Amino acid sequence: MRALIQRVSEAQVDVAGQTIGKIDAGLLILVCAMQGDDAAKSKQLAAKISKLRIFKDEDGKMNRSLIDTGGSALIVSQFTLAGDTSRGNRPGFSSAAPPAEGEALYQQFIADVRSLDITVETGQFGADMAVTLTNDGPVTLWLDV
Known part of the structure; x- marks a missing residue:
């Protein structure tokens, strides 16, 4: 599975003008679920993200995790993370999991993060979403598992 994570002071996702997660x-x-991903990869990604020490401690150093801070997660499906731009000017997405598998793994990932006692809000799989955020830092990381 592939994820792009951003440390935020706030974020929300809207569908058809209605806020569905904040x-x-x-x-x-x-x-993004990739070809060949499974439930084990979802669990591994959730554990990794929950333990990343990317939040500031009392000395201002990135030394605390999402679990340590009691922060929340806004999880949004993003198949374009599978985009391959190595040939031509139009990205290809053939490395993404097929939609039914992708949605199942997206729901599995949400459940895996929630199982770590993290408050989770979500987007809507397959929907045209408007995501807004205030990036804190900014801190943005790419993860592949």
């Missing part, structure tokens, strides 16, 4: 301080997690 968090204060925490992580915006854009996630």
Whole structure:
């Protein structure tokens, strides 16, 4: 699975003009299931993200995790993270999991993050979403598992 995470002071996702997910301080997690991914990869990615020490401690150093801070996660499906731009000018997305598998793994990832006692808000799989955020830092990381 592939994820782009951003440390945020706030983030929200809207569908058709309605806010469907909103968090204060925490992580915006854009996630994409890739060909060959499975539930084990989802669990591995959730564990990795929850333990990343990317939040400031009392000395201002990035030394605290999402679990340590009690922050929330806004999880948004983002198949374009699978985009291959190595040939031509139009990205190819053939490395992304097929839609039914992608949605199942997206739901699995949400459940895996929630199982770590993290408050989770979500986007809507396959929807045209408007995501807004205030990036804190900015801190943005790419993860592949």
